[in-house]
Amino acid sequence: MNLKIETAQLAAELDTLASFSEAPAPAVTRIVFSGTDRQAREYVKRLCADAGLAIREDAVGNTFARWAGSEPELAAVASGSHIDAIPNAGRYDGTVGVLGGLEAIRALQRSGFRPRRSIELVIFTSEEPTRFGIGCIGSRLLAGVLDGAADTRLAGKDGETLNHWRTAAGFAGDLAGVRLPQGYYDAFLELHIEQGPLLERAGIPLGVVTAIAAPASLRIRIEGEGGHAGGVLMPARKDAFCAAAELVLEVESAAKSTGVIDTVATVGVCEVFPGAINSIPSEVRLEVDVRDTNEARRDGVLAEIGDACVGVAKRRGVAVKTETINADMPAQCDARVVESLTRACATHRLGFQTMVSRAYHDSLFMSRIAPTAMLFIPCRGGVSHRPNEYASAEAIECGVLVLAETLADLASK
């Protein structure tokens, strides 16, 4: 099989996709169901149609582009990722798996390969948690981890529900119908930038992911007492932001205290009310993300954060409420799919290392309904979710090549 990746064309397509952004280049901001997300979807669908793929969209906007196999009644082999981007992000997170997945299919088409099983490209809705506070909404629904109740239960800061946003974006129908049965896919693969520095540091072009870390996220709401910044003396204060500041430092120290490098915790969202320079904060809302490759250790950090909330509430006379947004199980990748990936690396004489994904991916949920694995490529400095996120054309080419080879292998069986 003569696989030739059109790297320059793929790079140009990634550039075009990056132009659908609410933030000026090089930053990319593309919130799910926004105008730029809808433009980006149209662009990707057009590219899929140009490649002769048959397109289907489900009620939440997950998009499936199918290259029919010679035995279309068999379970398909799928690959995909997401195109939404957090505020002020970069251009490679997710998109490399979508446009790279498409280029893998086109390379197979050009090579004259004819798949036995259908090969399907999947573009997942709302991998990023920006709008609804919870990530991987599309893949959670596909896997049945979220059910139809999410339609009205999930809402953004604007108070508008998932139902409002998806129907406004043109995705109608019953959300419960999104779920796919076990066995619908024979295998699922996701190509992605590493979002960490290990491959680059080791000088290894590819990472074959054997497990995906289990993230958990919390909302913490601190209610103190507001008042005029001049009028209320220090001993009388119940400043919600001072209490929040203590919690932020406790979250950091809880993650560091496990003594294991794999534990990370982040307070990425903070809202201070009323938010005026001359007003004592009466309420603060924090959002906390805790990850570990070991679920028990991660839950230990969550428990420590819970204890810190109780301590701060008592010491400062504020009310602290915590709410678990989600606490997912870690995923083990499928041995057969991992093996197919490693064989493809060998075929193309590309070095790889097996590794754990610390970041969150749709594969975490796809692994519940399909044999799943991921393929990582290095990104500069391990930087992700920032405007200077960068993966070289050569790195992407290696990833697409091995993805194509693996899809061909799996689709032939």
Next chain:
Amino acid sequence: MNLKIETAQLAAELDTLASFSEAPAPAVTRIVFSGTDRQAREYVKRLCADAGLAIREDAVGNTFARWAGSEPELAAVASGSHIDAIPNAGRYDGTVGVLGGLEAIRALQRSGFRPRRSIELVIFTSEEPTRFGIGCIGSRLLAGVLDGAADTRLAGKDGETLNHWRTAAGFAGDLAGVRLPQGYYDAFLELHIEQGPLLERAGIPLGVVTAIAAPASLRIRIEGEGGHAGGVLMPARKDAFCAAAELVLEVESAAKSTGVIDTVATVGVCEVFPGAINSIPSEVRLEVDVRDTNEARRDGVLAEIGDACVGVAKRRGVAVKTETINADMPAQCDARVVESLTRACATHRLGFQTMVSRAYHDSLFMSRIAPTAMLFIPCRGGVSHRPNEYASAEAIECGVLVLAETLADLASK
């Protein structure tokens, strides 16, 4: 002189004024130059016109409503306050001085009193710093503490300048022309709620303010390194929000460490970028307010905060930039005006105590161009800048009565 305050009508007018709000009752949000601010201005001007007062507006929207005296060429006696309100504030801060000042004039008119000097009600623009990050813009311009350059130098978070906002609100002309000459007013008086608990606690109906504390405010910008919340390990992080959390606690401890109850410091504004749950904060902006009755002690706290910024920057490898928004001088009230106020209290057999204003007021700047004093009335629990801010109709009546008596005294001389 038979002074009769129409307390019920005044209470109804305060209620109506509170209805011009972007927040639902009982909260009041009325940002300067917003639609609700403009509606509120129209309402107050109509009441002034109904009282037969001649209205003038300057280029920044300061509004002057004059009751001409029998010798109109003499410098007028003035009283006033503001009607803008921070987000989620109450209904008495500022408004009691505006509508109460108007009712004082109407009570004098009803009594048959005929002033020698003109009496002028002043409604100051943007006492609150919400939109432009600095308070008392109207009175600063009147006193020459801000000059015409503020027109393009001051801008809101939306990037729009003072010039944009004031002209959009219909206030044209050269900002430099707002400044009033020394001697333009023979005296200035401001009636205001205390915004602290002292009068209520002491059971004393009135506070005669002899000095106004000197506030200072800072903007602190912390630049760390962002990244994916899963991908960057704890030892490699330069989390701007963790650095900010340390600074928030340092600000609190700097204020407490003076050992003097009069020192207060508040971090009321915090913005976290990019502000996504799965993204390490790359940048945080804080706004800090420091007040003291003693300028040297206040500046000591500012210096301690500056040292803390240097320390955090070094320890965490982040960049911390501080910018002084303003650092005003404290004001001493004028002995003659204070004496007129205390005499008026005695005339009406109302108890008073002399006190210091810890909060920021337009009087701080008016004191630079006119003999100035303030009159405080108690507010429940000392609460201000919150929806449950409350001053009783009786407390307001006492304040308006003494204000009217004092205006009559000063306008007769």
